Amino acid sequence: MFEVEKINSFYGKAHVLRDLSFSVPHGKVVALLGRNGAGKSTTMKSIIQLVRPASGSVLFQGQQMIGLPPHKIAKLGLGYVPEERRIFTDLTVSENLMVGLQPPRDGAVTWTQDMLFDLFPNLAERRNNRGKALSGGEQQMLTIARTLMGNPRFVLLDEPSEGVAPVIVEQMAQVIKQLKSEGLTILLSEQNLHFAQAVADLAVIIEGGAQVYFGTLQDLGAHPEIRDAYLAA
Amino acid sequence: MEFFVAQILTGLANASSLFLVACGLSLIFGVTRIVNFAHGSLYMLGAYIGYSLMQVLPGMIGFWGAILLAGVIVGVIGVAIEMLVLRPVYRAPELFQLVATFGVILVIQDLALIIWGPEDLLGPRAPGLRGVVRIMGEPIPKYDIALLVITPLVAVALWYLITRTRVGVLVRAATQDREMVGALGVNQAWLFTGVFALGSALAGLGGALQLPKGGADLMMDFNILPPLFVVVVVGGMGSLPGAYLAAIIISVLNVFGVAYMPQSTLVLMFVVMIVVLMIRPYGLFGREEVAGEHGQAGEPERPIKPASDKIRLLVTAGIVILALLPLYGSSFAQVLTTDILIFCLFAASLHFLLGLGGMVSFGHAAYYGGGAYVAALLVTHAGSPMELAFILAPLGAGLAALVIGWVCLRLTGVYFAMLTLAFAQLLWSLVFQWGTVTGGDDGLINIWPAEWLKDTTIYFYFALFFAVGGILVMRHVAHSPFGYALRAARDSERQAEATGINTKQVQLLAFGFAGMMGGLAGALFVFSKGSVFPNELEIARSFDALIVVFLGGVKTLSGGVVGAGVFKAIEDVLTRFEYWRLIMGLLIIFVVILAPDGIVGSLRKAARRVGGLKAGGEE
Ligand SMILES: Nc1ncnc2c1ncn2[C@@H]1O[C@H](COP(=O)(O)OP(=O)(O)O)[C@@H](O)[C@H]1O
Ligand SMILES: [Mg+2]
Numbered sequence: 066m067f068e069v070e071k072i073n074s075f076y077g078k079a080h081v082l083r084d085l086s087f088s089v090p091h092g093k094v095v096a097l098l099g100r101n102g103a104g105k106s107t108t109m110k111s112i113i114q115l116v117r118p119a120s121g122s123v124l125f126q127g128q129q130m131i132g133l134p135p136h137k138i139a140k141l142g143l144g145y146v147p148e149e150r151r152i153f154t155d156l157t158v159s160e161n162l163m164v165g166l167q168p169p170r171d172g173a174v175t176w177t178q179d180m181l182f183d184l185f186p187n188l189a190e191r192r193n194n195r196g197k198a199l200s201g202g203e204q205q206m207l208t209i210a211r212t213l214m215g216n217p218r219f220v221l222l223d224e225p226s227e228g229v230a231p232v233i234v235e236q237m238a239q240v241i242k243q244l245k246s247e248g249l250t251i252l253l254s255e256q257n258l259h260f261a262q263a264v265a266d267l268a269v270i271i272e273g274g275a276q277v278y279f280g281t282l283q284d285l286g287a288h289p290e291i292r293d294a295y296l297a298a
Numbered sequence: 299m300e301f302f303v304a305q306i307l308t309g310l311a312n313a314s315s316l317f318l319v320a321c322g323l324s325l326i327f328g329v330t331r332i333v334n335f336a337h338g339s340l341y342m343l344g345a346y347i348g349y350s351l352m353q354v355l356p357g358m359i360g361f362w363g364a365i366l367l368a369g370v371i372v373g374v375i376g377v378a379i380e381m382l383v384l385r386p387v388y389r390a391p392e393l394f395q396l397v398a399t400f401g402v403i404l405v406i407q408d409l410a411l412i413i414w415g416p417e418d419l420l421g422p423r424a425p426g427l428r429g430v431v432r433i434m435g436e437p438i439p440k441y442d443i444a445l446l447v448i449t450p451l452v453a454v455a456l457w458y459l460i461t462r463t464r465v466g467v468l469v470r471a472a473t474q475d476r477e478m479v480g481a482l483g484v485n486q487a488w489l490f491t492g493v494f495a496l497g498s499a500l501a502g503l504g505g506a507l508q509l510p511k512g513g514a515d516l517m518m519d520f521n522i523l524p525p526l527f528v529v530v531v532v533g534g535m536g537s538l539p540g541a542y543l544a545a546i547i548i549s550v551l552n553v554f555g556v557a558y559m560p561q562s563t564l565v566l567m568f569v570v571m572i573v574v575l576m577i578r579p580y581g582l583f584g585r586e587e588v589a590g591e592h593g594q595a596g597e598p599e600r601p602i603k604p605a606s607d608k609i610r611l612l613v614t615a616g617i618v619i620l621a622l623l624p625l626y627g628s629s630f631a632q633v634l635t636t637d638i639l640i641f642c643l644f645a646a647s648l649h650f651l652l653g654l655g656g657m658v659s660f661g662h663a664a665y666y667g668g669g670a671y672v673a674a675l676l677v678t679h680a681g682s683p684m685e686l687a688f689i690l691a692p693l694g695a696g697l698a699a700l701v702i703g704w705v706c707l708r709l710t711g712v713y714f715a716m717l718t719l720a721f722a723q724l725l726w727s728l729v730f731q732w733g734t735v736t737g738g739d740d741g742l743i744n745i746w747p748a749e750w751l752k753d754t755t756i757y758f759y760f761a762l763f764f765a766v767g768g769i770l771v772m773r774h775v776a777h778s779p780f781g782y783a784l785r786a787a788r789d790s791e792r793q794a795e796a797t798g799i800n801t802k803q804v805q806l807l808a809f810g811f812a813g814m815m816g817g818l819a820g821a822l823f824v825f826s827k828g829s830v831f832p833n834e835l836e837i838a839r840s841f842d843a844l845i846v847v848f849l850g851g852v853k854t855l856s857g858g859v860v861g862a863g864v865f866k867a868i869e870d871v872l873t874r875f876e877y878w879r880l881i882m883g884l885l886i887i888f889v890v891i892l893a894p895d896g897i898v899g900s901l902r903k904a905a906r907r908v909g910g911l912k913a914g915g916e917e
Contacts, residue, residue, distance in 0.1 A: 113481055139483030151478045153471045163464055164471045165482045215483050 699813020
């Protein structure tokens with residue numbers, strides 16, 4: 066379904082991703098793990114082409130993503146939920162969702178605002194509030210909901226548990242499981258191993274922009290030394 | 299009371315075009331982050347096209363149809379400009395975009411001249427709306443009443459589009475974070491083009507709609523800019539209600555100004571603007587803008603080092619060759635070289651401000667022309683000896699720069715650029731309107747140098763001394779602690795403040811200093827020509843300097859001087875053609891797109907590519 070092969074990405078002269086490879090099978094949730102600064106967000110951006118890898122390939126449904134503009138990639142059904150959330154603070158919740166709206170897509174759920182308000186009940190009451198009036202957790206929900214409005218087949222979720230209250234983290238885990246059960250494929254970046262274990266099937270661990278582990282989460286459980294070496298406590 | 303009401307109604311009617319044009323500018327800026335300096339040209343095209351259409355389309359339907367059609371056609375022209383000129387430079391620093399839009403201004407100026415000729419065209423009256431109606435006994439033109447109805451309708455339609463439709467939602471979202479809008483699957487390119495089309499159409503509509511109250515002429519493009527920028531700055535960039543309110547305030551004020559203080563209308567507009575900015579720096583409805591890139595371009599700047607011995611030798615040799623010119627050059631060559639020297643000094647003073655200080659001034663002619671006028675006024679009205687006038691001219695220009703800089707430096711980025719331009723245009727208008735003192739359009743003549751300087755060769759040396767001296771002084775200042783503080787303030791205001799630099803004060807001083815140097819160039823100019831006319835204060839003159847700095851390369855110290863030489867040479871060739879603006883405009887657009895590092899920057903890059911040039915050396 067989705068394959069990253071030997072990508073190298075730079076910020077100016079800083080070499081941030083080094084020959085990074087991994088793949089995401091259809092219908093699975095893959096956790097992209099690594100310490101702060103390991104290159105998780107850069108990996109996400111290199112997929113959606115907000116950062117353009119200098120070499121390597123990013124294949125989505127067999128098609129090369131490198132070189133495509135981000136809007137074309139989104140139109141192919143690849144959704145991106147940025148770490149910084151980047152909601153439109155002057156727009157209402159409802160309008161934020163409207164920005165994400167895309168036509169229905171074969172093999173993906175066709176989301177409506179009402180379905181998303183069922184998924185995130187907190188947002189329903191705030192639908193006419195401006196983005197800037199939302200709490201951090203609500204903003205996180207909104208940014209996910211906004212991407213889902215595009216009816217994606219595959220979603221990049223960059224640290225959805227970061228900086229939100231434990232109850233919300235719990236809610237996020239439920240949502241991810243539900244999305245997976247509806248057939249969505251997800252690449253989830255995380256520093257929180259606990260959260261990853263709750264929702265993911267496979268894990269990629271990166272350190273200094275290079276892959277140091279790729280396998281199931283169960284196997285990772287059997288190798289505490291990898292966990293201890295590359296993940297924060 | 300009756301008179302009062304009538305005045306307000308007239309003001310509201312006058313606000314109509316201004317509002318439409320300002321809305322267009324605001325919309326375009328909001329989404330694309332480009333201040334379209336060619337917006338005035340689109341307004342002018344709207345008027346011309348509307349005029350031509352009204353000649354062929356008959357009757358009432360023809361009249362209104364012509365206005366609408368003019369809007370549509372200008373919208374299409376806007377699309378062409380966006381796709382051909384702006385798309386390639388969206389990622390470039392804002393200075394490039396501004397220069398590119400200036401190229402467009404030049405092209406449109408000549409195209410309008412070619413198509414419609416140099417005569418002012420008197421706008422036709424609106425069929426069926428020729429007379430006046432009496433409101434409380436005061437005569438109000440019927441067309442004004444029509445405008446009073448139309449403007450709110452257009453405003454409401456725009457408001458509906460922006461707040462109630464998906465397109466409006468996308469526009470607002472893109473105003474905040476275009477990249478994210480793209481990542482959500484929206485093709486920004488088309489959004490930009492669409493907004494540009496709409497904004498341009500509004501400008502065209504504004505131009506056509508004012509026809510019965512005015513007409514069409516070739517100065518409309520620059521003349522609309524000051525009120526336009528004032529409206530946008532007062533209302534708040536990107537805010538439609540702000541533009542509406544500000545257009546009304548400015549227009550009503552203008553009408554009262556004309557009634558009570560006819561000489562002071564322009565000044566009044568600026569007083570209002572200054573008061574508003576004191577209270578609300580980002581306008582009535584605006585919000586803080588992230589400061590622009592401050593004229594920086596491309597890759598990070600290489601540290602500016604004192605010149606190496608080789609370069610020093612080269613420069614010295616150049617100066618010697620120049621100094622020996624009277625031995626081998628005709629007196630005509632000496633006059634021409636004097637012109638070039640003066641222009642180099644002028645450009646270098648802007649380069650100091652822009653390259654070193656990161657302050658993109660769009661009105662630097664204010665100090666050049668200002669210096670020339672200070673000297674000329676002293677000679678004409680105070681009978682001052684030339685030497686005294688020559689010394690006081692740069693001081694006067696510097697003082698003006700301090701005052702204007704004090705206001706403009708409250709803002710940054712594009713707001714700053716717009717304000718500097720508006721002030722320059724204010725000075726121009728003052729000189730133009732205040733004929734009894736300044737001679738108005740006829741200028742001031744018989745401003746000759748002192749007896750001992752009358753000889754062409756001696757004046758050439760005089761100019762050589764001051765131009766080279768001035769440039770060397772600026773170089774020296776650039777390498778002084780003050781120069782470092784200035785660059786620190788440009789690169790990171792916060793870091794500079796943290797190291798104890800009072801950035802605003804440093805920038806203000808630099809602004810005053812650059813103004814003074816511009817004034818010196820102006821003083822050299824006026825005594826070399828013996829006269830001065832308002833066009834030395836024109837927007838076009840400011841742009842000349844800006845293009846020169848841009849041509850030379852913003853980030854190289856020598857950029858201003860090299861650019862000035864090349865520009866004068868090109869100008870000398872081009873002005874022999876009737877439509878040199880067209881060629882110049884196209885040239886600028888090509889340079890912006892193809893050689894964004896300027897001449898010096900591109901040469902340097904090429905040299906590095908070819909010879910693997912060792913780490914620098916040249917200045
Ligand atoms: N815009 C940027 N410019 C320069 N360096 C960056 C930028 N964004 C991230 N980096 C650097 O790239 C590395 C990887 O960052 P990132 O991908 O954000 O890591 P993570 O998401 O795993 O915390 C870090 O060293 C970070 O400092
Ligand atoms: Mg990250």
